[in-house]
Amino acid sequence: MTLIKSISGIRGTIGGAAGDGLTPLDIVKFTSAFGAWTVAKTGIRKIVVGRDARLSGAMVNNLVIGTLQGLGIDVVDLGLSTTPTVEVAVPAEGAAGGIILTASHNPKQWNALKLLNATGEFISDTDGKEVLELADNSDFSYAQVDDLGTVTIKNTYLQKHINEILALKLVDKEAIAAADFKVVVDAVNSTGGIYVPALLEALGVKTIHKLYCDPTGHFPHNPEPLPENLTELSKQVLANGADLGIAVDPDVDRLCFVCEDGKMFGEEYTLVAVADYVLQHTKGNTVSNLSSTRALRDVTERAGGEYHAAAVGEVNVVTKMKEVNAVIGGEGNGGVIYPETHYGRDALAGIALFLTHLAKYGKPVSELRASYPNYFISKNKIELTAGMDIDGLLIKVEEKYMQQPHSTIDGLKIEFDKQWVHLRKSNTEPIIRIYSEAADEAAANALAQQIITDIKGILNI
Numbered sequence: 103m104t105l106i107k108s109i110s111g112i113r114g115t116i117g118g119a120a121g122d123g124l125t126p127l128d129i130v131k132f133t134s135a136f137g138a139w140t141v142a143k144t145g146i147r148k149i150v151v152g153r154d155a156r157l158s159g160a161m162v163n164n165l166v167i168g169t170l171q172g173l174g175i176d177v178v179d180l181g182l183s184t185t186p187t188v189e190v191a192v193p194a195e196g197a198a199g200g201i202i203l204t205a206s207h208n209p210k211q212w213n214a215l216k217l218l219n220a221t222g223e224f225i226s227d228t229d230g231k232e233v234l235e236l237a238d239n240s241d242f243s244y245a246q247v248d249d250l251g252t253v254t255i256k257n258t259y260l261q262k263h264i265n266e267i268l269a270l271k272l273v274d275k276e277a278i279a280a281a282d283f284k285v286v287v288d289a290v291n292s293t294g295g296i297y298v299p300a301l302l303e304a305l306g307v308k309t310i311h312k313l314y315c316d317p318t319g320h321f322p323h324n325p326e327p328l329p330e331n332l333t334e335l336s337k338q339v340l341a342n343g344a345d346l347g348i349a350v351d352p353d354v355d356r357l358c359f360v361c362e363d364g365k366m367f368g369e370e371y372t373l374v375a376v377a378d379y380v381l382q383h384t385k386g387n388t389v390s391n392l393s394s395t396r397a398l399r400d401v402t403e404r405a406g407g408e409y410h411a412a413a414v415g416e417v418n419v420v421t422k423m424k425e426v427n428a429v430i431g432g433e434g435n436g437g438v439i440y441p442e443t444h445y446g447r448d449a450l451a452g453i454a455l456f457l458t459h460l461a462k463y464g465k466p467v468s469e470l471r472a473s474y475p476n477y478f479i480s481k482n483k484i485e486l487t488a489g490m491d492i493d494g495l496l497i498k499v500e501e502k503y504m505q506q507p508h509s510t511i512d513g514l515k516i517e518f519d520k521q522w523v524h525l526r527k528s529n530t531e532p533i534i535r536i537y538s539e540a541a542d543e544a545a546a547n548a549l550a551q552q553i554i555t556d557i558k559g560i561l562n563i
Contacts (some may be wrong), residue, residue, distance in 0.1 A: 107132075107148045107234055113205055113214035116158045124213055126165055131237050133169040136201065138242035139233045141175065144220055146198035147251065148176045150191045152183030152259075153203035154352040155292040155317035158213045162203050166215065167253055174245030182293045184354035185216065186448035187263045193444075194262070199225075204353035207326035210319065224417045225444050238279035241426055260297060260354055263450065266302050270442055272383055273454045274461065279306025279460035286311040286345040286360075288335040291318050292352035294449070296371035299485055301450050305457060311342050327351055327358045327436060329366045336364040346460070346467045350449045356436040359456070361468040365559045369436035370395040376438050376452055377430045379459035381405035386429030389422045391415070392515045392523050393479075393537045394434030400475045413512035414526065420445045434479075477520075480546035482536040483528075486553055486561075492527040492534060498560050499525065499553070516553075521545065523553050 105114035105123055114124030115382050121128065141147055149170055153159040159182075167177050178195050180188060185202050192200040199219055205212035217225050217233065225233070236242060241556045245251070267273060285307055289295035295315030302310050313335060314322050324331045327349040329356035339347040339360050346367075347360030367375075375398045377388050381402065388402040391414045399409035407429075412422035419439065423431040432439045437447035440455065486492065496514045507517040513526035513534075523538040534557070538550040 107237075108230065110288045111214050111216040113208070115211045116213055117211075124162075126161075129162055129165045129215070130169050131240070132215055132233075133166045133201070134173060134240075134242045134244075134355070135233050135237035136199070136215070137170050137173040137175050139229075139236055140198035140220075141173070143229075144198040144484065146196070146220070147174060148195065148197040150176065150178045150188055150195055150197045150218075151202040151203070152180035152185075152188040152191070152200070154184070155182055155295075156205065156213060156321075156352060157210055158320040159203055159319065162213050162215075166201055166203065171251040171253065172244045173242065174177065174249045177242060177251060178257050179253055179255045180391050180461045181255065182296060182451070183259065184263075184297055186294050186355055186444070186446050186450060187259050187297070189218060189222040189255075189446040189448075190263050190266060192218050192220065194259075202353065206353050207351045207356065209324065210321050221445075223420060235472045254465050260300060263297075264301050266443060267301065267451050267454045268304060270440075270451070270454070272380060272442075272458060273305075274458045275305050277461040278454075278457045280344075281457075282309075283307050283346065283457065284311075284342065285308040285462075286313055286317060286335060286338045286342060286344045288313045288332065288347065288349040289315045289317075290321050290350070290352055291316055292321070292325070292354075293317055294350040294352070294354045295449060297354055297480040298348060298350060298453065301453060305454060307457075309344075311338060311344065313338050321352070325352050327356055327369060331431045332358075332360060332366070336360050336366070340364045348453060355447035356454045357438060357456075359467060360529060362466050362470060363468050365468065367467060367471050370477075370479065371397065371471060371474060372436045372452060372456070373430075373432040373434065373438055374398050374401055375459060376440075376455045377401055378405075378474070379455055379462075380430040380440070381407055382556040384429045387426045388429045389419055389426065389431035391419055391433050392509065392512050393526070395477050395479060395521060396522065396539060397477055401522065411509065411511075413514075416447060418512075431478060439516040477539050477541060478543045478546045479539045480535060480543065480550045482538070482550045482554065483533045484536060484557055486532045486534065488532045490532060492532070495534075495557065495560060496525060496527070499556060502556060518549070521549055523549050525553065
């Protein structure tokens with residue numbers, strides 16, 4: 103059993119002993135801490151709750167809502183929803199914060215409480231530490247019977263979210279409808295099965311083939327939208343003569359595409375393509391995390407903008423986007439953050455922008471993909487001895503490559519012309535993750551192996 107307590111929320115496997123998994127006692131404790139923290143922070147006694155369709159969702163939802171009521175907090179329950187929809191709803195409702203019940207791309211035995219502040223954004227590092235401290239100290243009290251919170255069920259935010267996307271200046275519903283796209287959707291039997299087809303219909307897409315769109319929570323494959331998990335989507339694109347395939351994760355904040363020829367567009371290139379379209383119409387800067395493809399930088403500089411890198415983590419990307427006034431940003435895992443909607447990864451907004459781009463481009467998806475600089479990212483790790491000074495090790499690697507452009511805002515990233523390698527220590531185990539990118543797989547692997555050899559040399563292993 104696993105329970106991970108971090109600044110962004112509480113994630114764990116369902117069942118087991120309290121403190122070892124995401125048990126009812128843990129859910130109540132951390133919900134109580136967050137609820138008490140939001141009231142103390144804002145003076146507002148209202149929180150928005152929404153969930154994905156995973157099997158434990160109803161149970162966790164009942165515990166969270168009941169706990170918030172017990173604190174005297176009114177709850178706006180969106181029911182089956184998406185992470186970006188809850189992010190939209192929090193400020194619209196004038197709520198103190200939001201809780202999204204989803205373990206994102208994790209398998210079915212996992213669930214989590216993702217925590218939002220009053221602006222509908224993930225809470226900061228400082229705020230997260232305050233919530234965890236409240237939970238550790240059980241520093242909260244519950245309401246008297248006459249002061250219990252109320253529950254309001256709202257099923258209107260699906261349409262509100264879609265309407266907000268349709269109203270974006272860069273979303274051209276008429277162009278999408280005229281393109282007459284044939285689309286296959288893999289929603290891994292979660293809430294994307296409700297939201298993505300509804301959005302496509304609103305955009306004028308008439309031919310939608312639904313694959314795993316029944317929100318039962320029985321994931322038919324690993325829910326992370328990676329190529330090895332999307333083989334059936336690829337087959338269905340070909341079998342149906344579709345123009346593209348669309349895949350989202352269980353809470354609909356990650357997005358990737360399959361080309362008309364059944365090949366993967368590449369989740370790293372979701373943001374690249376959307377940014378390309380946005381930058382054609384809006385001059386400005388972009389942001390992604392340090393482990394994302396260099397192609398975003400290439401596209402940004404080609405459009406006359408400036409690219410900026412942030413530490414890994416959505417909250418870090420958002421902070422940097424605000425700092426440099428970025429017009430588009432996100433992460434290489436298929437996360438698109440478009441400030442014209444809200445500061446959060448939103449697969450629905452990404453779909454609308456991508457389809458508009460594709461409709462105006464007027465050529466197949468595979469040709470759009472071929473128009474971008476081609477890079478390959480190799481992902482490796484090196485296991486170390488428990489208790490080893492990993493920070494000290496990274497300093498020694500930095501010293502070796504001091505003459506190369508490098509960044510230490512999140513581990514160590516070293517650039518070699520248009521190649522790079524990013525070393526990050528794990529927060530949960532004695533390993534260093536090593537991501538490298540080059541123009542092809544062989545070069546990326548060779549760069550990673552070079553750094554691994556350097557590390558072994560420093561350690562004399």
